[in-house]
Amino acid sequence: MPVTVEQLGPHDAEALRGLLSKDPISNLYLLGLLEEFGIAPRGRVPFAFYGRFDGQALTAAVFVGGDGGLVVPSASDATATSVIADALASNLTLRSTVGDKSSVDALLRSLAPGKPRLSRTQRLFSVSADDLGPFTNPLLRLAKEEDLPRLLPLAQGYVREVHERDPLAEDPRGYETRVIQRVRQRRTYVLEENGALVFKVDIGSRSQYGAELEGLYTLPSERRKGHALLCLGQISRHLLSSLPRLTLRIDERDDSTARIARKVGYLAGRTWRLVLVD
Template identity: 25%
Template sequence: MLTHPSARVLDPGDLDAALAVLARDPVANAFVTSRVNVAGLDPWRLGGEMWGWYSGGKLTSMCYAGANLVPICATPEAIAAFGERARRSGRRCSSIVGPAAPTADLWARLEPHWGPAREVRTHQPLMTTRALPATVAPDPLVRRVRRDEMDLLLPACVAMFTEEVGVSPLAGDGGLLYQARVAELVSTGRAFARIENGEVVFKAEIGAVTRHTCQIQGVWVAPGRRGRGLSEIGMAAVLHYALRDVAPVASLYVNDFNAPARAAYRRVGFTEVGAFMSVLF
């Protein structure tokens, strides 16, 4: 039992304590919780280490260190320890992402050593809803994508990712990992699209799933079809699937400068409950 404040890499024996920390904010922690529920705390299965901060002998904060660096319920003391560990180990992640305040603190400590970043998005509203849209009817043409439609969906996913993140997901390994992730979402029934004449004109996925919440991601409308309300009726349809079949709360986070998207999400019932921050390398 650690009786003084300290940080260490968690192991499978710490699973219950880690889940208790994640449960303190099930919406903000949905991404990491979904991974831990599937993979536990074994670094090989989890795709990274889970760092824990102990105060008074109790696990109080964590940080997921994998493809993303994600502070979890992190106090200023914990952020100082996580920042020092990350500085010593060197940058291995492609982004830092998490609740805005601790992520900003973590980046301030790492920027002198890891910077400059390719882009910093300091305020990304975190939005949730528990109810189906009251005034927007769901698009009846939005449905789950079938496995034999992967070739139709993948170009839309690549276009969305490149537009949103600024780099292609096909770089590096030729897109093998990204294609595998898209295939997983399709095979588990969590990829949705409106497909017309062999073309995806709207799409979205349910990425992270826990028993408390699910996180919608990858919302995209084909450029030639924007401005016609497809995002609103499409999101209304996805919400019907999400809240009926997946979890009692749906969440997402969005760039603060994307005013049309924020307005569309508000119209289908989402409200802001917090903010994320992302640092992209």
């Protein structure tokens, strides 16, 4: 059968959904993007899905957002992903990527062969309602726009720790806009104690297949007090009342967060890789 690489269009939506839903845990991020934005852009933000076909069968896919600002491969065979990467190499400048490690490695060989600015190996954790432990904190709440002055330092702190950069120094207006947008979309939850926000967590991607949590951050001065454990349990229990599963990516070097996730009921799965090229 002939092997081809094509930009996917509306007529490919069901095939893409079928491919991704074969492994909904590993593809939860892409399933959320597909459900929220569709397969082709309807607004000003440019993005595209590209697929590898064996004859008529879609065997792998890659999401390209913002002209290479974010590239996300499906959890497919790395050889299939590399075929897409080779096809895109002449027209795509990859700036960041995240996904199943073998597929990300395949992308980098063709799209960014040099040494990246940052590379993190992560473990993809997942949980369903049946796995949850008894940990809750009913004081966890949705963030509000008036929380922004107190929320920004937490959001900034998370990016500093995980990505080793300062988003407020690089693009203060743009980053503040993104934080506000998440709040308006009801994607950020916070814990307030004595008038201060001490913990935050974001819903990064959501679909009928589940949601991915991200941005889990506790103020350094408030750590080792159980906030992360109780709040992760709370948000997980809340979301799993209407969703089948949640995922959470944790750096392999972050043993503390991994212990918390396991205690809540999360199970470690596939190895992922996060790469920032510039």
